[in-house]
Amino acid sequence: MATYGLLLDFNTCIGCKACMRSCKEVNNLSGPLGQELSAENYTVVNTYKDLNYRKMCMHCLTPSCTSVCPVGALKKSELGPVTYDGNKCIGCRYCMVACPFSIPRYEWNNPRPVVRKCIMCISRIEQGKEPACAWVCPMGATRFGERDRLLDIARARLTRHPDKYVNHIYGEKEAGGTSVLMISSIAFADLGFRSTLPQEPLPDLTWTVLRKIPNIVFTAGIVVGGIWWVINRRMELDRENNGNNHKA
Amino acid sequence: MKTMAITIKPKTFLLLPVLLVLVAGVVLTVVRFTYGLGKVTALSDAFPWGLWVGFDVVCGVALAAGGFILTAITYLFNAERYKPVLRPAILTAFLGYILVSVGLLYDLGKPWNIWHPLVMWNPHSVMFEVAWCVMLYSTVLALEFSSIIAEAMKWKKVVTAFHAIAVPLVLAGVLLSTLHQSSLGSLFLIVPLKLHPLWYSSLLPLNFFLSAVAVGFAMVILESFISSRILHRGLEFDLLVDLGRFLWFAEIVFLAVRLQDLFVSGVLHYAMDGSLEGIAFLIEMGLFFTSILLLSIRRIHNSKIGLFFAAATAVLGVMANRLNVSLVGMLSDSKSGYFPSWSEITISLFLVTMGVIVFFTAARYLPIFPPEKEADISK
Numbered sequence: 272m273a274t275y276g277l278l279l280d281f282n283t284c285i286g287c288k289a290c291m292r293s294c295k296e297v298n299n300l301s302g303p304l305g306q307e308l309s310a311e312n313y314t315v316v317n318t319y320k321d322l323n324y325r326k327m328c329m330h331c332l333t334p335s336c337t338s339v340c341p342v343g344a345l346k347k348s349e350l351g352p353v354t355y356d357g358n359k360c361i362g363c364r365y366c367m368v369a370c371p372f373s374i375p376r377y378e379w380n381n382p383r384p385v386v387r388k389c390i391m392c393i394s395r396i397e398q399g400k401e402p403a404c405a406w407v408c409p410m411g412a413t414r415f416g417e418r419d420r421l422l423d424i425a426r427a428r429l430t431r432h433p434d435k436y437v438n439h440i441y442g443e444k445e446a447g448g449t450s451v452l453m454i455s456s457i458a459f460a461d462l463g464f465r466s467t468l469p470q471e472p473l474p475d476l477t478w479t480v481l482r483k484i485p486n487i488v489f490t491a492g493i494v495v496g497g498i499w500w501v502i503n504r505r506m507e508l509d510r511e512n513n514g515n516n517h518k519a
Numbered sequence: 520m521k522t523m524a525i526t527i528k529p530k531t532f533l534l535l536p537v538l539l540v541l542v543a544g545v546v547l548t549v550v551r552f553t554y555g556l557g558k559v560t561a562l563s564d565a566f567p568w569g570l571w572v573g574f575d576v577v578c579g580v581a582l583a584a585g586g587f588i589l590t591a592i593t594y595l596f597n598a599e600r601y602k603p604v605l606r607p608a609i610l611t612a613f614l615g616y617i618l619v620s621v622g623l624l625y626d627l628g629k630p631w632n633i634w635h636p637l638v639m640w641n642p643h644s645v646m647f648e649v650a651w652c653v654m655l656y657s658t659v660l661a662l663e664f665s666s667i668i669a670e671a672m673k674w675k676k677v678v679t680a681f682h683a684i685a686v687p688l689v690l691a692g693v694l695l696s697t698l699h700q701s702s703l704g705s706l707f708l709i710v711p712l713k714l715h716p717l718w719y720s721s722l723l724p725l726n727f728f729l730s731a732v733a734v735g736f737a738m739v740i741l742e743s744f745i746s747s748r749i750l751h752r753g754l755e756f757d758l759l760v761d762l763g764r765f766l767w768f769a770e771i772v773f774l775a776v777r778l779q780d781l782f783v784s785g786v787l788h789y790a791m792d793g794s795l796e797g798i799a800f801l802i803e804m805g806l807f808f809t810s811i812l813l814l815s816i817r818r819i820h821n822s823k824i825g826l827f828f829a830a831a832t833a834v835l836g837v838m839a840n841r842l843n844v845s846l847v848g849m850l851s852d853s854k855s856g857y858f859p860s861w862s863e864i865t866i867s868l869f870l871v872t873m874g875v876i877v878f879f880t881a882a883r884y885l886p887i888f889p890p891e892k893e894a895d896i897s898k
Contacts, residue, residue, distance in 0.1 A: 309564070335709055341646035342632075342639040361635050362628020364567040365646050368849075369709045376564045377628065381559030384628040467712060476708045477645055480724055484648065488694055496690055499595040506597060 275351040275396060276418035276450035277405060280427055281457075283412040286323035290404035290413055297392055297403040300454050310376045313389040314404060322455065324462050325413070327404075328353060328389035329419050329442055332449035333472030336366035336375060344386075351418065351450040352391035360385060371446045371468055391450070418450055425454050441508055447472030454468045535774045538870060544869025549864050551625060559862035565855035570863045575622030575847035575870060578838050578890045579615055579701055580653070581731050585742070586612025587696035588735030594689040603755045603889045604665055604762075608739050608744060610878065610887050613660040616653065617876045625866060645705045654700035659692040671886040676683060700731035707844055715848040716786040723844070726777055730837045734770035737764050737810075737833035746828050749879060754863055756823065761828050766815035766833060774807055799839070806836030 294313050307311040314327040327385050330353045337345040337353060344359035345366055367375045378384035392402035400406065405415035414421065425440045430460060440448040441459045445468045453459070460466035551559045562569045589608040592598045592855060622629040636650040666681040681688075704727030707714050720726065740759050747754040781787050790800045810832040819825030850857060 295537075337643075338643045339709060340641055341644045341647060341650055343641040344639075351597040359632075359635060359639055360629060361632040362630070363626075364628065364648060365644075365706070367564065368713070371712065373565070373853075377567060378555070379560075379562065382553060382555045384555060399738040414769065419836060439682060465712065469711070473709050473711070476711065476721070478707060480705050480708060481643065481648065484698060488698070492690065492694055495591070495595055495693060499597070499690070500685060502597045511744060513741050 273417045274329065274349065274450065276413040276421050276452060277391070277402065278416070278421040279451065279453045280412050280414070280425075280428065281313055281324045281453065281455040281462075282323055283410045284316065284323040284325065285316055285410055285412070286316055287409065287411060289312060289407045290325065291316060293403040294389070297344075297395070298390075308376055309375065310378045310387040313387065319457065319462055320376065322457050322462075324453075324455060324457075326463075327451065329372050329445070329446045330389075330391055331446055331472070332448040333446075335369040335371055335473045337476035338446065338477065339369040342364070344503075350393065350396050351414070352393040353388075354390050355386055355388065357368040357385035357504065369473070370475055371465060375466075417447070418452070421452055427450055428454060432506050444470045444472075454477055535665055540865065540868050540872050543674070543865050544872070545865055547869070548625075550862075551866070554725035556626075556628065559827045559860065559866070561857055561863065563857070565853045566671045566814060566849070566857040568770045568845060569857060570846070570867055571622055571626040573842050574838075574867050575626065576619055577845045578841045579619040579622060580700065581727075581734050581837055581841055582834070583612040583615025584696065584700060584735035585620070585738040586615075586732040586735075587656075587693050588732060589739060590663065593691045594685055595693065599760060601762075604739055604743055604758055606887045606889075607882070608884075609615050609660065609663050609667065610881055611738065611742055613657075614874050614878055614881075616657045616660055618870050620657070620863070620868070622870055625870075628841050632732055645702050647707070649699050649702045649706070650701065652695045656692060656695040656699065659688060659695065662688060663692070666778075667885065667887070669896060678819055690754065696731075697728060701725065701728040703727050704844070710849070713852045714844065715789070715796045715851060716784065716797055717789050717796055718844045718848040719783065722776065722780050724774070727771040728782075729769065729776060730840055732764060733773055734834055734837035736766035736769060738829040738839070739836055740766065740830035744823070744830070745881060746888070747841040748878075750888065756824075760821060761825060763814055763820055763829060766830065767811060767820075768832075770807055770814075770833060770836075772805075774811070794851075796843075796847060796851065800841050803836060803839040803843055806839055810836060853866055 274411070279458060288304060291312065291314055294300070295304075295311070298313060298358060300313065302309075302311040305315055305437060306317065308315055314325060316323055316325050318324075319474055330351060331347075334347055334353050337343075337347050337480075340381045341363060342359045342361055344356045344361075346354050346356070364384050364386075366372075366386060367377060368401070374388050376387045392400075392404075395402055395406075401415040422440065425443075429436045429438055429440070435449065435456055437456065437458050439454075439459060441453040441455070441464060443452050445465075447470065452463075455462065458466070476511045547559055549604070556562055560569055560571075568651035587610040589601060589605050593601050593605050624633065627633060637654075641647045655872070662681075666678070666685075669677040669681060701724035702714050704725075707719065707723055708721070711719055740762050743755060743759055747750070790797050790804075810829045813825055813829035814820050816825075820829070
């Protein structure tokens with residue numbers, strides 16, 4: 272099955288915020304259009320030096336949030352989106368702590384809160400439609416498609432217009448790669464995107480330790496149990512010897 | 520074994536603030552569960568884990584480490600002479616884990632789903648592993664604690680049954696503790712860019728385990744001192760002096776591992792840059808070095824006041840370490856300027872107060888401490 276993604280071309284974006292409005296409509300998000308990601312804004316368009324740029328969940332190929340969630344409320348769909356099931360969620364907010372892009376938001380003032388973030392309109396994708404933001408974009412600045420295809424398009428644009436783009440496809444390798452890809456005329460660090468992310472998926476850092484747990488349990492069990500057995504055996508022998516001496 | 524008669528005279532000047540904390544705690548509990556986390560906490564999207572995670576859970580689990588340390592020494596390494604301090608250690612650990620769980624109920628956004636990790640599995644999650652270990656270890660502690668009650672009630676059959684499973688039970692408890700004490704450190708392995716380099720390390724799980732061992736000894740020493748004061752009972756002082764030696768050794772191992780790691784990573788210069796993190800790190804190190812120094816001088820180590828302060832600084836040092844990892848070290852990257860709200864602090868105080876009250880009530884009515892004659896060996 273193809274794995275889908277989004278290509279955001281900041282150079283083409285005119286800042287009309289149609290994506291933000293359609294996102295609110297499709298996901299039933301109330302409140303005004305925001306400047307910052309929030310429980311009511313899964314995506315925001317902001318402007319820096321005449322460049323309009325967009326922020327949203329990157330839908331990592333190997334997401335930290337799905338790896339840390341103790342109950343598997345967050346899942347990476349084979350289609351590409353990282354989805355969330357509020358009924359499973361216990362509200363530990365480890366996903367928010369772990370996300371390298373600091374994307375998930377929380378309903379702090381709701382007594383029955385859930386995590387809020389873009390889910391790439393998974394139900395629309397399942398129906399064979401594009402995510403709302405890509406569908407509504409008048410400029411094609413947000414483009415939906417197979418990730419490999421989008422990467423080719425992004426590379427072609429960078430090659431054809433090296434003067435107009437910084438030579439960086441954000442999301443190609445960041446944190447092991449993401450389903451959302453971005454290209455821009457201004458360095459991503461200047462736009463507030465984390466630019467020092469490792470190229471390896473972050474969950475590997477945890478898994479190298481976690482996968483050793485069975486060995487640790489087995490080894491420590493044998494060692495500590497062995498120590499107990501030796502000490503105990505010696506004490507038994509001591510007692511027997513003392514007893515024998517007594518009789519003699 | 521007969522329980523000695525213990526009388527507790529609460530100091531009257533303590534009564535008012537305690538009552539105040541209890542009343543405020545109840546009110547804030549209602550507000551917390553009626554209006555949500557935002558009403559009472561200073562948490563935000565940029566800083567989703569605050570005092571309740573850093574203090575109630577991450578510190579709380581460490582401070583309850585005395586239970587697995589002492590059961591390991593007395594049952595597995597057969598050092599039976601530590602038995603007089605074993606029961607208070609089990610009680611503290613048991614209450615500690617109950618407090619951690621209650622603290623977690625306040626912190627979780629959907630506490631009614633707390634049982635979900637039982638049936639919804641994600642073995643890739645450290646949180647999932649911690650949840651299982653804490654659940655299982657709390658069960659072990661509950662069993663160890665019930666054996667104390669069974670003994671007091673002279674339920675002979677139950678006592679015999681407990682004796683039969685004591686060693687495997689204790690072994691399970693030690694393994695579970697080793698796992699989740701270290702895993703609390705592993706929780707932060709996935710945030711190499713968010714946690715300050717003075718605390719982020721691939722050795723976080725090892726650091727957390729080694730410091731848990733140290734604080735386990737320190738807590739047993741400290742609670743023996745405090746309970747002997749409050750309950751007007753004797754003090755097993757020569758036992759505590761020996762535990763002080765273990766504490767000294769555990770702290771040195773912890774510091775050696777931690778400092779060589781920081782040195783090799785080349786991040787020690789952050790300690791001297793005058794930043795909040797640098798100062799917090801120096802405080803943490805200062806507390807450990809003070810404790811080690813006090814224990815290194817024989818006259819101080821062998822004096823009651825000296826040993827007391829050595830244990831107290833060790834406990835504060837480990838608490839500083841845990842708060843630095845979970846709060847201070849996460850601050851600068853989040854750009855959130857988080858500081859716990861009064862309500863967060865009050866709820867934490869409320870839980871600790873409840874724990875202390877239950878501890879001394881249990882000590883009053885249950886055979887937690889040995890009868891005066893046995894306990895009074897120091898005199």
